[in-house]
Amino acid sequence: MNTPVLTVPAPALKFDDAGGGAAVLEKPVTVLLGPVTAAGDPVAPSALTGFGFAVVRRRTAGAATEVWDDQGKHWLPDTPASAATPIALAYRVGDPAPWQGMLVAGGATDSAGAPAFAKAAGGYPQYTVRGAFTATGGSPVAGPSSTPFTLVGAADKNLIVVGAGPDESPTDATQIRVLLKNTALQEIGGLVIDRDSPGAAVTIRNAAGASVLLRADGGVEVHPAPGRGVLIAGDLEAERVTYRPAGGGPKRVLS
The missing domain is CATH 2.60.40 (Immunoglobulin-like)
Structure with missing residues (x-):
């Protein structure tokens, strides 16, 4: 059968x-x-x-x-x-x-x-x-x-993330994040602090690709998104300016 x-x-x-x-x-x-x-x-x-x-x-x-x-x-x-x-x-x-x-x-x-x-x-x-x-x-x-x-994860569907880095707990964290997501759960902006002994690096970023980095050594980096610029709507005071000419070549110091 x-x-x-x-x-x-x-x-x-x-x-x-x-x-x-x-x-x-x-x-x-x-x-x-x-x-x-x-x-x-x-x-x-x-x-x-x-x-x-x-x-x-x-x-x-x-x-x-x-x-x-x-x-x-x-x-x-x-x-x-x-x-x-x-x-x-x-x-x-x-x-x-x-x-x-x-x-x-x-x-x-x-x-x-x-x-x-x-x-x-x-x-x-x-x-x-x-x-x-x-x-x-x-x-x-x-x-x-x-x-x-x-x-x-249950917390991943929240539009706001505030807390330690991925897979970290508050007692062993090397990173703290404040993130905002859109309704598709994609990050659109954030503030991230990373431990960089003996100090920390602080990054502010957005989904367009712009970021500002406060380095642990005290330096500051400003990164506009590709093809975008930095606008300073006011007076600019600087001790020294190093730049690269529009035509290329080595960097120069403006004096």
Whole structure:
């Protein structure tokens, strides 16, 4: 007797959207799948020897995908021969999306104790989810993938950031930041103080590319955005001016 081939739908995901398809790391992602069928008929858990959802990640653009092994607590190459154990799904009779599960990324660790899931930097790591089902007497079947998503920290979706540098605490901070973001969560201006023993460097910058740097040695640097200038709307007093002629060549001192 032949075992009917399973048809597994693509998962739908529900999460606290931080913008741009990013889920908040500290909050769960709900995974919902419609009926799994065999020859057009819905399949119940009693007809299966395994059911769950696999989490797949791509760490950087162009990198090979990896799949999370929920039993071994590590990432494996995402190949047909992979023996990764999926995350469990529950079955709700009569629900339009009867297969339901939850991805709790915040606080999850791998077998070495390192964080299993990471906040995105430059759009990666990127994650997808797919159903993983095995009929009694049959082979594992992987369904189509969900829409890709990334992870951000709860504080990352705030339009104002005030505090220590990335991954620093107030007790070990080498940097303090005051940043403003637009509604797309892109930084548009900031004040950053970096420890530069025995002093500190202070940078004021904006999204247009202009910045002012107060160096730890007491020097001051003014950097307009490319193609822009520095306007002084008032009197200018200077002890000495060093400049480079418009036609090029070595710098000169104006006397």
